[in-house]
Amino acid sequence: MKTIPVSTRVNGDSVEFLCAPEETLLDALRNRLGLTGAKEGCGSGDCGACSVLVDGRLVCACLVLAAEAEGAEIATVEGMAEGERLHPLQRHFIDSAALQCGVCTPGILVAAKALLDHNPDPSDEEVRYWLAGNLCRCTGYDKIVRAVQSAAAEMRGA
């Protein structure tokens, strides 16, 4: 099988890898680049556990071919903390106990950050609609919405 060389940027770092033509970006991130934050929940774009940003756009990495990443700018949950310093969303998810098993959490953090980057002061309804594609089977979502809102308030300097 022909492999495809891909040159891309992940969390600001230049990265090169070889992939199979039908390989997903999720598999390339996890298996070739060792970035296992994005999870495979469903592999069909329903659960959002593999949420990443491609050129600033929130997508499911399971529904992107690795080859499509050529020349792109990818952002994953691994890029959210600065060294040991957690992103406010990460801190508030811990403080609010907004996770239990944690499989959905990386995707929700990436999705929530994408929301706050373009809407720093969302209503609860806007948070819930934005995160409708991120399924959590543990929390019932209430703590997630509250954690997003408290992080948003802190980030606004409130």
Place this chain on the structure above:
Amino acid sequence: MQYERPQSTAEAARLLHGATGPARILAGGTDLIVQMNAGVAEPALVVDIKRIAGLRDIVAEDGGFRIGAAVSCAEMGEHAALAAAWPGIVEGANLIGSTQVQGRATMAGNLCNGSPAADSVPGLVAAGATARIVGPEGERDCPVAEIPAGPGKTTLKPGEFVASFFLPGRPARASDAYLRFIPRTEMDIAVASAAVNLVLAEDGSVAEARVALGAVAPTVRLVDAAGAALVGTRLEEDALEALAKACRDACAPIDDKRGTIEFRTKVAGVLARRAALIAYTRAGGRT
């Protein structure tokens, strides 16, 4: 599988024409890659059209808009002028899937996937949109209404693909609306849907009306009688009931776990009434 990323529509057409096995176009991939991951689709060739110049652009053309086949539904929602001129088309496109899916899904993919329940297609049909199709014999323009051929099927010939859509210019006092029924609030497939596109006369009566239904027949269906029921009216109760009846009469749905024939038929009429009232108000009409 071979993955190709052509720079022009002509090169894409050549690749499709020269394919030795099943070939698929990749735009947003929210249907194709799902099918590949599930083993339902095993293409020998995937042609990614996102690097073709113009295919990711929304541009003004002849008073209307040309929307490239690789423009995501999210990008449509963020385009203020498009959303103002064609709110029904944009709200249909923006109902597809989650935020993540919105960032990738395209109207062209939604159309060519061939689902009778495709949320962006009734609006395009009601708008009288045309698709620019590129194939081995060059380009042709085709009304979107003529492309669906049944579940999973289109009238596109081998080697042809949709490169863009054209939405015509809008006169003053014109608007559209799209509504679907789903048993939840988000992330679901239409059980029945309706798009209504209206142009009002200066006196506020309906001068032109086009009505399209989704998920109630093997294809999205343009219902001429439903549009005709509104022309000359101000959406009085008898006109709305005539619209709903024409819609019910045009239904030929399936009975499945998502909805019965009886339910889909009734709801199609209800949705058409409500969408007509929304489009009428948006166009500046007062009932």
